Amino acid sequence: MQLSGAQILVQSLKAEGVEYVFGYPGGAVLEIYDALFQFNKLKHILVRHEQAAVHAADAYSRTSGKVGVALVTSGPGATNAVTGIATAYSDSIPLVVITGQVATPAIGTDAFQEVDTVGITRPCVKHNFLVTDINDLAVTIKKAFQIAATGRPGPVVVDIPKDVTQAMAKFSYPQEDVFIRSYQPVTQGHAGQIKKAVQMFASAKRPLVYFGGGVVLGNAHQELIDFIHLTGVPCTGTLMGLGAFPSSDRQFLGMLGMHGTYEANLAMQDADVVLAIGARFDDRVVSVPSKFLEKPKKIIHIDIDPSSIAKRVKVDIPIVGDVKNVLADMAALWKKQELLLSPTSLEKWWQSLESWRKRDCLWFDNDNDGDIIKPQYVLQKLAEITRNSAIITSDVGQHQMFTAQYYPFERPRQWLNSGGLGTMGVGLPYAMGAKLAAPDQDVFCITGEGSIQMNIQELSTCFQYKIPINVVTLNNGYLGMVRQWQELYYSNRESETYFDSLPDFVKLAEAYGHIGIRIDKKGDVEGALLEAIKQKDRLVFMDFITDKKQNVFPMVGNGKGLDEMVLPPHMRETPKDSDVNDVKDRDYDTRSVP
């Protein structure tokens, strides 16, 4: 039987097991929308802006581990989708984004709503295709899913001209993976390298595991937990790795990097052997490589993407492969060889780590400012009420870092945010995508009054499809993170960072058909959150009016080493220990442990 290109596309998506398509119609995709209408087994979520379609598909993927799918029209539809695609690319999220294109005879004529989508998206996709022959359509969709989900995952764009969606052809979908001779990701780690790595790790005096988002994407959390428990070593995670190892576990030192904990940052600086797993030594993590390497250390690096290895720092033992396989191989070898880290060294190491941890860098003064709501307090309460188990999305800014610091993530895929690109506006569409992927979970979007306004129109989508998420704005009236930098590095000149004409978010939420609550007293925080949890069928928008000028500490400034953090006020007050450099200059072995 002959099917139209549009029908072939829809049937191909079904064959891939796609449940949701997030999209927005237009001229170039009319045929596809008609096919969706006739074949109503695919659930289509009509967003209010194409950027949100891609973000929601991305969140669906982050939550479920499956490939997310978005569908947009040509020209402005495709350009609106670019921020979403770039966001997913930065965080290696598997997506297939279908873009409509003008009919093939019109391509290159500057036709109405024509843009070179393949050209525009090329630098921010794992791969992209322009389908010019209907006979290639099904196999291209198959390849797109395959490429998106395997190796280092990422978004794949498939640009389909209108006449291809209208043409007729016989439909047959490849059952097996398509062989792509130029695309053969390595999944097994090299046995010799693994052996060397295990031996090097076992010889460490101050070992540290540093894990990133690759562990989450590679579903390797259990292997990670097993290896860390097996060896008894401390570990730290990146923003993207949070949840891969339970935050409440004693062996976890907290997140590291620009806003990492005191203990994690000092551990990273001081370690003699670092085992990096699915993490890429991003500038937000190690700041400047020269400072990072001031203390000599050996680095073992496991990653599925060879180009992530030795990109920023020199690596002693590179292992290319799927982190899940490599970690399992390492644990097996460790057990077989009955390896053991030197107990005295390890104990000494832990003593230092505990002494740093005791400094309690995330403590904040919650008692001396009357009724004022501290953003940290809202997150602590939220963690308590949701028992650390809600799915949390965030936008970008101080609220994002406070969430990473104060909400203890216990499992992977529980924490969704734009780590790589740092895209304001992801929070709400992420929450939508997450809730659709995990309808039984409580989903909270933690956002700022700046970020939420970048995709606030999606409150309308949430109303249409009854997506009962919870929105928490930590409303400080400022583009807080920018203001923090202005305070610290631009002599407090608050250039264009505060809002004096914010909308009434409560009324706005109500206008979109939701429940709005304004909370401006500390005493009301808990009540509001409990109310939100109780409302299982409604979206609750909570506008928390918070302390205007809280800053995120610790903080590693630009060009500084991880051990040169700006500390929170309570840590600065102790005269002797206040100087972080002091710690750096002392040799490890002579460092006194309080």
Add this chain to the structure above:
Amino acid sequence: MRHILSILMENESGAMSRVVGLFSARDYNIDSLAVAATEDKTLSRMTIVTHGDDTVLEQITKQLNKLVEVVKVVDLNESRFVERELMLVKVRAVGKDRDEFLRLAEIYRGRVVDVTDKTYTIEVTGSSDKLDSFLETLGKTSILETVRTGAAGIGRGERILKI
């Protein structure tokens, strides 16, 4: 250091712009680029001359390998190779220069491929260095126009780049 990268990739539209885009997006340099289909019509072969230290070259190679259409990448500098570039140069050739240019062309094993009463067009092949030196010998004032293909390179002896 100057490196010659030889790349085998799918002969598909857009593949070359992916490679070029990678260089510009990551601020790597392309000194020259030559590309054409191979004896296998589904594959094209690209020779890129670039420069950078070892870390830069390692990243360039890894990033190229990451492109879906790229089948193989080798850095020809890793062992011995032959390098050739073709150049066409048009010179103003009048009076006693006419004989002089013929002699020079012969020394560089060039051929005159087009003649008018005022000009010669000379074809020369060789390493990029040799072509540079030919231009220098001709002297700036007499050169009217040059066209160069960019280097193409191939490993010496048994070493081949194939799938």
